[in-house]
Amino acid sequence: MIKIKTRFAPSPSGHLHLGGARTALFSWLFARSLGGAFVLRIEDTDLERSTQPAIEAIINSMNWLNLDWDEGPYFQLRRFDCYNAVIDTMLSNGTAYKCYCSKKKLDQLRASQMSRGEKPRYIGYCRDNRHDYHADNESYVVRFSNPKAGEVVFNDLIRGPIAFRNQELDDLIIRRTDGSPTYNFCVVVDDYKMGITHVIRGEDHINNTPRQINILKALGAPVPHYAHLSMILGDDGKKLSKRYGSVGVMQYREDGFLPEAMLNYLIRLGWSCGDQEIFSVDEMKRLFSLDAVSKSSSSFNIKKLLWLNHHYINHLSPEYIATHLVWHLEQQGIDTRTGPSLKDLVMLLGNRCKTLKEIAESCRYFYEDFSGFNVHAAKRYLKPMAIPSLQAVRAKLLALEEWTPASVREAIEKTAEELQIGMGKVGMQLRVAVTGAGHSPPLDVTVHAIGQARSLSRINVALKFIAQQAQSTSSVHED
Incomplete structure (x- = not known):
């Protein structure tokens, strides 16, 4: 049996987008599911549009998605000698020929054909007149002698x-x-x-396929199997725009998505296995087949991607999530040397946050003192009537010899019981005092993670804030 071998061959003219990433995934999975090999090839023959940053973006995206390759990356720009040697052979055996037609002549031909409602195409003048005399220094292109009769028929696997x-x-x-x-x-x-x-690629390459098959036949080469994937559209049914996901794959990393969520989302864009929604990479390798790929276009839905990301944040190990979270914390400039471990931070905020970026943006109060309180939260909860409960809970937290979530919860409960006020009222006043905001994970684990010394210090700041606000209000009334 011939060993299966697929390739992903992007052009480095920009970032690797969703469509390209899905093509890479499907090609990779097809090879992996059948014990084959996967090749990465950079098709950089377009010298004007190909850039080194784009090449790096493609490779970085593949690495982030953990789509490893067995061969490559190959670069077409470095293989010109190979291509030209084949072309020279074709010129010798007559399957290619030199065309000396000028641009002016070709433009006139195109205009004439279009005026007659015909499809613009080269009529083969130099093919039929190969013995015309031409000067040695006269410029020319080389054309393939495409068969004039018959059909090119291929069985697209999709x-x-x-x-x-x-x-x-x-x-x-x-x-x-x-x-x-x-x-x-x-x-x-x-x-x-x-x-x-096996060539697995986007449907925009369907028109290239018959030309490529004819060249392969002219070379006496085996014709691979082809499978063309349908487009990914926005949820409005239109071509993807930046608003609907037409951004580079690495932007999703920067936005706080996990590679597992991206792969799971991508495989469901045009492929299904019953009603199953969640797939591990091992399951993808075991279950994937081109037979289950849809001919219809797929729709990008950011809500579904966020749902998947939230699932993986809460179902993969906190230790693993923490390894991806580090980068986002560095981007936020948060020093995590004092405060909860990153594993504990994931467990604290994972249920509340759909992306790693959201966790990073939400966690600063665990590690750093804040410069001010949320205006709306402070206006509602940091009022003079909060002083007795904040003073009482501060005293109980200070007296704790064992600093655990359970002991913190008991201190809050006893404060509410002694003052005969609701737990919710005490809790919200304390929450705003120690976090600066009106939302956080459960208060006992939040205060415990912030730490005893910091919590007490922040309660003191809150009491001072209340006193200053009261004094300011009194001065306004006196005036």
């Missing part, structure tokens, strides 16, 4: 049989006047030389 008439395909340029080979030709040679058995 869409079924697809046919193109050869007369609809013109003689493709395979080498430019500057000597550089063109994209469609490089793809063919690489797929051939690298032994690619």
Whole structure:
């Protein structure tokens, strides 16, 4: 049996977007599910649009998603000698020819065809007149001698049989006047030389497929199996925009998503396995097949992605989540050397936050004293009537010899009991005092994580704040 071999071959003209990441995932899974090999190939023949930052973004995205490759990354720009050697052989055996038609002549031909309502295509003048005399220094391109009759038929593994008439395909340029080979030709040679058995790519490449198949046949090369994935649309049914997810994969990392959530989300864009929604990577490898890939377009839904991310934050080990959280805390400039461990922080905030970025943005009060209270929370809870309960709970927290969530909870309960006020009232006043805001995880674990010394210090700050506010209000009334 021939060993399965797939490839992911992005053009480095920008970031790796959702569509490209899904193509990479499906190609990777197909190879992994069948014990095959996966190749990463950077198709950088477009010298004007290809950039080094884009190459780095693609590789970083693949690494973040844990989509490892068995060969590569290959770079087409470094393989020009290979492509040109094949072209020279084709010129010798007549499967390619030199075309000297000027741009002016081609533009006139195109305009004439369009005026007659015909599809613009090269009519093969130099193919039929190869013996015309041309000066040695006259510029030319090299064209492929595409068959003039018959059909190209291939069985798309997702869409079924697809046919193109050869007369609809013109003689493709395979080498430019500057000597550089063109994209469609490089793809063919690489797929051939690298032994690619299955090409999984976006539906925008369907029209390239018959041209590539004809070149492969001219080279006497085996034709791989093709599978073309449908587009990913926004939830409005339109092409993805930046608002609807057309951003680079690494932006999702910066926004606080986990690679496991991204992979789980991507595999469900056009593939299903019953009603199952959550898939581990091992399950994906075991269950994935092209037979279950839909022909229909998929819709991007940020709410679904957030739901998945929240699931993984709370179901993967806190220790693992903490390794991804570190970067986000560094971006926020939060020093975590004093305060709860990152594992404990994940357990504290995981249920409340849907992204790692949200955890990082929400956790500062665990590690640093804040400069002010939330205006709305302070206005509602840090009033003179809060002084007795804050003083009482401060005294009980100060007296604690054992600092645990249970002992903190008991101190709050006894304060409410002694003052004969609701636990909720005492709790909210204390919450605003120690966190600066009106929302936090359960108060006992929050106060415990902040620590005894910091909690007492912040209660003192809150009492001082209340006194200053009362004095200010009194001065206004006197005036």
